[in-house]
Amino acid sequence: MIEFKQVCIRAGDFHLDKISFDVGSGQYAVLMGRTGRGKTTILESLCGLRRVQSGKIMVRGMDVTHWPPADREIGYVPQDLALFPTFTVAEHLQFALKLRRFHKTQIKHRVEELAEMLGITHLLQRHIDGLSGGESQRVALGRALSFRPTVLLLDEPLSALDAETREEIQALLRTLTDTTGVTTLHITHNAAEAAALADRCFHIRDGQVIEEPKPAADERSSA
Amino acid sequence: MTEHALNRTSEVKAHRTRRRSDVPFFLVMSGISSCFILLIVLLLAADLMFTSLEDFRAAVMKPEIQAAFKLTIISCTVAALLSIWVATPLGYLLARYRFPGRLLIDTIVDIPIVLPPLVLGLSLLILFHLPIGGWELEAWLRDDVGFPVTYRWPAVILAQFSVSCAFAVRTMRVTFDQINPRAEDVARTLGCSRGQAFLKIALPQSWRGMIAATTIAWARALGEFGPILVFAGATRMRTEVLSTTVFLELSIGQLNAAVAVSLLMVVMAVIVLVLLRVLGTGLTS
Known part of the structure; x- marks a missing residue:
């Protein structure tokens, strides 16, 4: 489903050279690595927010390397969430559907379905001010x-949450x-997070993405 | 007194000293700040004391001052609207993108702020009257387009716009700098083009900045004098705005009328600033 082929990414002095890895359809992959090693850069290049110098990025078997983000059909949750300050919760859920010109009843149905699945039905008419960390997530x-x-790309989605909320969101x-x-x-x-969620686990080491066995469930140390 | 009691006394003294330590800070800070506030208040008070209500009424009843008032309101509003129209995209581009020549553009934007006002007016005059291979901008506008600019009301607006727009661009750039660009990035992954991300995500967040930029541009246009005098002239009932009225009244020895018009400008500026801040920017606190 996701495939990086010899991808080189440069951002100022920082660079990732010829990284290659793939994630199969429906798999839950976790990418670990120390701060500043390029984890977010990889996500940004995958969803089209950062240009790559060379190599290919394949999604659903198609070469999307030079596609704009809007055409890649990739859901992205950045670390700071970047919710839209002028929107209500419902407007957040409607936004992408309105852009795709879905019918009003389809949008309403999808928003209700999502809100129920996420447990935020009671928040739909609220603005994002005052939402808790878990609710914002x-x-x-x-x-x-x-x-x-x-x-779906998730950039440290649980890092800013308290232990109880982290368990819930996990x-x-x-x-x-x-x-x-x-x-x-x-x-x-977080190794414990990776152990709980991952089907596959990748690490960034020396500018390369390497697949490694997923951490044991009781492992608590960071990668 | 026991040793224990002495220790307690010294602790209490030390504690009081610590609590009092903020007072000199606030005295110094407010003392320095109040110098400027006092200067402005004294200036206005002196103007108020110099003129009387009768002088003020007589001045504002003059047809030429009424015409200047009308042209001032219209020209400042048009200049401010044009400024925000230009400042919003330019401020956004400067805040969001790194492109070749960005530093140069950033510097060019600041030129009207640092340039002496008379020089700006002179430059406008030269631009409109410089013959380029037998072609002249002012002549083309006058003869072919039928829209003469120099020494007419459009020159007033253009002179005001040239300066006020620079201030509006600065304000809008700071506004967009303070808006998280990540939200626009996420919007693009959700299906937005860059243009849609700007219109649907960045622009709605920037409305307070837009109001602030419009206010600053309007106030700046109100105070503009040098470029108007050089580029539009100070023809009574035609290109006279309130800032040039003060100059014209002074030049014919009508000090009372000049002060009255000055006070009128102060009142206008205060009304606009307070009104816009209360309505939109939430800066009243």
């Missing part, structure tokens, strides 16, 4: 999944990805 997830993307992520069958690439520092 659910809204960002709903926004990314609203248009039924085949690929369980929600597993349920959502199992239910929707979306192929997921999830960045984290």
